[in-house]
Amino acid sequence: MKLFGYFRSSAAFRVRIALNLKGLTYEDAFIHLRRGDQRGADFLAVNPQGLVPALEIDEDTLIQSMAIAEYLEETHPQPPLLPVDPPGRARVRALAAIVACDIHPINNLRVLRYLSRPLGHDQAAIETWYNHWIATGFEAFERLLTGDRNTGEFCHGDRPGLADIALVPQIVNSERYRLDLSPYPTIARIYASCMNLDAFAAAHPNNQPDRDD
Amino acid sequence: MKLFGYFRSSAAFRVRIALNLKGLTYEDAFIHLRRGDQRGADFLAVNPQGLVPALEIDEDTLIQSMAIAEYLEETHPQPPLLPVDPPGRARVRALAAIVACDIHPINNLRVLRYLSRPLGHDQAAIETWYNHWIATGFEAFERLLTGDRNTGEFCHGDRPGLADIALVPQIVNSERYRLDLSPYPTIARIYASCMNLDAFAAAHPNNQPDRDD
Numbered sequence: 001m002k003l004f005g006y007f008r009s010s011a012a013f014r015v016r017i018a019l020n021l022k023g024l025t026y027e028d029a030f031i032h033l034r035r036g037d038q039r040g041a042d043f044l045a046v047n048p049q050g051l052v053p054a055l056e057i058d059e060d061t062l063i064q065s066m067a068i069a070e071y072l073e074e075t076h077p078q079p080p081l082l083p084v085d086p087p088g089r090a091r092v093r094a095l096a097a098i099v100a101c102d103i104h105p106i107n108n109l110r111v112l113r114y115l116s117r118p119l120g121h122d123q124a125a126i127e128t129w130y131n132h133w134i135a136t137g138f139e140a141f142e143r144l145l146t147g148d149r150n151t152g153e154f155c156h157g158d159r160p161g162l163a164d165i166a167l168v169p170q171i172v173n174s175e176r177y178r179l180d181l182s183p184y185p186t187i188a189r190i191y192a193s194c195m196n197l198d199a200f201a202a203a204h205p206n207n208q209p210d211r212d213d
Numbered sequence: 214m215k216l217f218g219y220f221r222s223s224a225a226f227r228v229r230i231a232l233n234l235k236g237l238t239y240e241d242a243f244i245h246l247r248r249g250d251q252r253g254a255d256f257l258a259v260n261p262q263g264l265v266p267a268l269e270i271d272e273d274t275l276i277q278s279m280a281i282a283e284y285l286e287e288t289h290p291q292p293p294l295l296p297v298d299p300p301g302r303a304r305v306r307a308l309a310a311i312v313a314c315d316i317h318p319i320n321n322l323r324v325l326r327y328l329s330r331p332l333g334h335d336q337a338a339i340e341t342w343y344n345h346w347i348a349t350g351f352e353a354f355e356r357l358l359t360g361d362r363n364t365g366e367f368c369h370g371d372r373p374g375l376a377d378i379a380l381v382p383q384i385v386n387s388e389r390y391r392l393d394l395s396p397y398p399t400i401a402r403i404y405a406s407c408m409n410l411d412a413f414a415a416a417h418p419n420n421q422p423d424r425d426d
Contacts, residue, residue, distance in 0.1 A: 093280035
C-alpha cells in the first residue's frame with residue numbers, strides 16, 4: 001500500500017490513524033500541498049480531484065479519507081472502527097461527518113486561499129472565519145457527546161473509532177489558529193485519550209518525515 | 214419514521230431519494246430553513262447541530278445524510294445502494310463524498326449567508342464562489358466517471374446508488390445558479406437517467422408539500 005499524503009493534511013492524518021489502528025504498514029508518497037504538487041500532472045493521474053489522501057492498493061487507487069477508512073474497515077475488520085449495531089454505526093458516522101463534511105472542507109487550505117485571493121480578506125478575517133466554523137461544529141459535537149450514554153473514554157464506547165479518527169486531526173489543525181478547547185471538555189478529554197495511543201501519536205503531523213515547518 | 218427536512222435542502226433530498234429507492238414510507242416534519250426553524254429550541258432538541266435532515270426511527274434520531282443512507286443500507290439491504298466488492302464500495306463512497314464533503318458544505322445556505330454578512334460580498338461574488346466550487350468538484354467527478362469502466366447507466370453500474378443520491382440534489386441545487394452541465398456530459402447523462410426514476414422524481418424539491426417558492 002502506498003499513501004499519498006502531506007504531513008499537515010487533516011484528511012491524510014485520518015487515514016494514517018486508521019492504518020495504524022488496523023496495524024497496517026504502508027509506503028509514503030509525499031505531496032507538498034503548499035508547493036502545489038497536488039496540481040501536477042503526476043498526481044492528477046493518481047487522483048483527478050487533486051487532493052490528498054489517496055491510497056494505492058494493488059491496482060486500485062482509493063480517494064476520500066472517509067471512503068478509505070470504510071474500505072479498511074471492510075477489508076481488515078479487526079480492531080473495528082465502527083460498533084456492530086446500526087444505530088451506533090450511524091451515530092459514529094454522523095459524528096465523523098460533522099467534522100469531515102461540516103467543519104473541515106469549509107476551513108480547508110484551498111477555501112482559505114480563496115478568501116485571501118480573489119476575495120481579498122486579511123489574516124484576521126480568515127481566522128475569524130476559521131474559528132466560526134470550528135465553534136459551530138464543536139458546540140454540536142460536544143452536545144452530542146454529553147447527551148448520549150454511548151460516549152465513553154472515546155466518542156463511542158471505550159475503543160477508538162471513526163469519530164475519533166475524524167475529530168483528532170481537526171483539533172490538531174485548529175491549534176494553529178489558537179483554538180481554546182475549554183468550552184468543549186468532553187472533546188478535550190477524548191482528545192487526550194487518543195493522543196495517549198501510539199496509533200494517533202505516530203500519525204501526528206509533527207512525526208511525519210515530510211514535516212518542513 | 215419521521216423525516217425532518219426542507220424542500221430545498223440538498224441533504225434532505227438525498228435522504229428522500231434513499232428512502233424512496235428502499236421503498237420505505239415516512240412521515241414529514243418541515244423545518245423552514247429560511248425562516249430559521251432550525252435554530253429553534255424544538256428542533257435543536259432533535260438535532261443539536263441545527264441542520265436538516267434528521268430521521269427519527271423508534272427511539273433513535275439519526276443525523277447527517279450520508280450516515281442515514283448507510284444506516285438504511287444496513288437495515289434494508291434491498292435494493293442495494295452500494296456494490297458488493299470493497300473497491301467498488303470505496304469508489305461509490307468517494308464519489309458521494311466529493312459532493313457531500315467537497316462541494317455541498319462550502320456552498321450551503323449558512324456559508325453563503327456568511328459571505329453576504331459579515332463579509333459583505335454581493336450576489337455576483339457569491340455566485341462566482343458557488344460556481345467555482347461546483348466546477349472544481351464536477352470536473353473531478355466527470356473525470357472519475359469517464360476514466361472508469363464501472364461507470365454505467367448510473368455512476369456505478371446500471372443501478373442507482375449512493376453516488377447518484379449525492380449527485381442529483383447537487384445538480385438540482387445548482388440550477389438556481391444557472392449551472393451549465395455541457396462541460397460534464399457523463400454527469401448530465403446520469404442525471405437524466407436518475408430523473409426518469411420515480412424514486413428521484415418524487416424526492417425533487419418541486420414535489421414537496423412544503424415548497425413555497
